[in-house]
Amino acid sequence: MSALQELLHALPGAVLLARNDVIVYANAASAALLEVASPEQLHGRTTNEFVHPLDKQRSSERIYRISSQAVEPATAPNKPSEFRLRTSLGNLRMVLISSVALVVEGAPAVLMCGLDMTHQSEIQQQLRESEQNFRRLFESMQDVYYRTNAQGVVQHVGPGVRRVLGYEPHEIEGRTAESYYPQSSDRDAFKAAIMAHGEVSDFPGQMVCKDGSIIDISISSHALFDHNGQFAGIEGIYRDVTQRKNLERELQRLATTDMLTGMANRRAFLDAAEQAWAEARGNGQAMCLLMLDLDHFKNINDRNGHLEGDRVLVAFAQAVRAQLRASDTVGRLGGEEFCVLLRTTDADSGSEVATRILEGVRTMPLTTATGERLSVTVSVGLANLRSVDRSLHELLDRADQALYNAKRGGRDRVAFNAGGGPSHTDSLGPEHQDT
Numbered sequence: 001m002s003a004l005q006e007l008l009h010a011l012p013g014a015v016l017l018a019r020n021d022v023i024v025y026a027n028a029a030s031a032a033l034l035e036v037a038s039p040e041q042l043h044g045r046t047t048n049e050f051v052h053p054l055d056k057q058r059s060s061e062r063i064y065r066i067s068s069q070a071v072e073p074a075t076a077p078n079k080p081s082e083f084r085l086r087t088s089l090g091n092l093r094m095v096l097i098s099s100v101a102l103v104v105e106g107a108p109a110v111l112m113c114g115l116d117m118t119h120q121s122e123i124q125q126q127l128r129e130s131e132q133n134f135r136r137l138f139e140s141m142q143d144v145y146y147r148t149n150a151q152g153v154v155q156h157v158g159p160g161v162r163r164v165l166g167y168e169p170h171e172i173e174g175r176t177a178e179s180y181y182p183q184s185s186d187r188d189a190f191k192a193a194i195m196a197h198g199e200v201s202d203f204p205g206q207m208v209c210k211d212g213s214i215i216d217i218s219i220s221s222h223a224l225f226d227h228n229g230q231f232a233g234i235e236g237i238y239r240d241v242t243q244r245k246n247l248e249r250e251l252q253r254l255a256t257t258d259m260l261t262g263m264a265n266r267r268a269f270l271d272a273a274e275q276a277w278a279e280a281r282g283n284g285q286a287m288c289l290l291m292l293d294l295d296h297f298k299n300i301n302d303r304n305g306h307l308e309g310d311r312v313l314v315a316f317a318q319a320v321r322a323q324l325r326a327s328d329t330v331g332r333l334g335g336e337e338f339c340v341l342l343r344t345t346d347a348d349s350g351s352e353v354a355t356r357i358l359e360g361v362r363t364m365p366l367t368t369a370t371g372e373r374l375s376v377t378v379s380v381g382l383a384n385l386r387s388v389d390r391s392l393h394e395l396l397d398r399a400d401q402a403l404y405n406a407k408r409g410g411r412d413r414v415a416f417n418a419g420g421g422p423s424h425t426d427s428l429g430p431e432h433q434d435t
């Protein structure tokens with residue numbers, strides 16, 4: 001073996017020399033690649049017989065092109081290109097082949113060099129599949145992936161944005177995230193939380209959709225930093241939680257509302273009253289409580305039936321509400337007993353409201369099933385916040401005591417309990433009874 005042949009033989013890449021496509025020389029790597037016992041077993045066979053049927057035409061064209069240029073061999077070698085080969089054992093190999101035309105011992109020949117890429121191909125195929133899986137997952141995700149730069153400009157947004165906000169991703173990219181936040185305070189709170197903790201999970205907020213509707217969202221995100229540790233933006237996901245929020249709101253409403261009258265129920269009213277009491281104490285503001293109880297309601301039920309009694313309660317609730325401001329709170333404490341909280345209201349103004357309620361209830365246009373007018377009246381106990389009160393319950397007790405006195409005094413009237421005994425009572429006009 002010549003030194004050159006020894007060199008070719010030891011090359012890790014497959015080398016073949018063919019004349020008219022018939023192999024006249026093969027090195028050891030060729031034999032290994034095509035799975036024959038020795039290079040000599042390749043001699044006399046055609047290269048074409050190892051080419052996969054789907055690549056045969058492309059391979060023949062390349063050999064023809066290179067062979068027709070044999071006069072100037074070195075000028076136009078075939079660029080490396082991948083071919084599927086079948087080994088003598090029938091196994092498939094992906095081989096990167098480059099070829100060049102030569103004149104060897106006075107006769108034209110083609111020198112082919114092959115690099116086995118089967119393994120790399122498999123890795124690439126796995127990568128492609130993994131990429132496709134990832135893309136499918138990304139496309140079908142209920143969440144919207146997004147990334148902004150340090151200035152809050154959206155750099156990338158996932159396709160989920162079509163379903164959630166109704167925008168195409170390109171309509172969002174390049175815009176600042178603020179542009180689809182209905183409340184800038186929401187976005188500010190989100191940014192503050194990210195800056196403070198580096199990440200947020202299930203952070204609540206709202207966004208405006210392309211059609212102008214507002215949805216509830218929940219965001220989980222983290223801050224991005226560049227190589228120098230500088231803040232570089234935010235990355236994360238957000239999801240539409242409107243349905244869940246609506247359900248929560250509905251549950252909250254059911255848990256805090258009296259179903260018959262639509263008023264706050266006992267617990268919700270007392271919560272609101274506690275809060276108002278603390279605020280009024282803190283700010284030194286006035287506050288009044290009215291305790292209301294329908295008069296002889298048992299008779300109304302007994303004479304007209306329970307359903308009719310319910311109808312009266314509903315009408316009563318409307319009549320009371322009609323006299324109140326948005327800042328007032330009315331609740332049903334139970335049965336036919338109600339309580340009104342009047343914020344920033346002193347005893348005189350509270351008494352005026354109570355008097356209007358008396359009048360409003362008295363004049364409710366109610367009739368019985370037989371068409372007779374149904375007369376309904378209410379008694380009201382009034383108490384105002386005093387600087388010496390230590391708890392809301394002292395105020396409630398005084399209002400309750402005043403209500404008792406209004407009942408005892410003949411009903412259909414307001415009684416005021418200023419606290420501190422009879423000497424503290426105020427005059428509330430002809431139909432008001434001081435306690």
Ligand SMILES: Nc1nc2c(ncn2[C@@H]2O[C@H](COP(=O)(O)OP(=O)(O)OP(=O)(O)O)[C@@H](O)[C@H]2O)c(=O)[nH]1
Nearest residue numbers: 293294295296297298299301306307309310335336
């Ligand atoms: N229809 C109806 N009746 C109710 C409801 N809750 C309580 N009641 C009735 O309200 C009546 C309250 O009666 P009492 O506490 O004796 O008081 P009253 O008849 O209103 O008399 P005074 O309060 O002393 O003026 C009872 O008959 C209860 O059954 C309700 O949700 N619907």
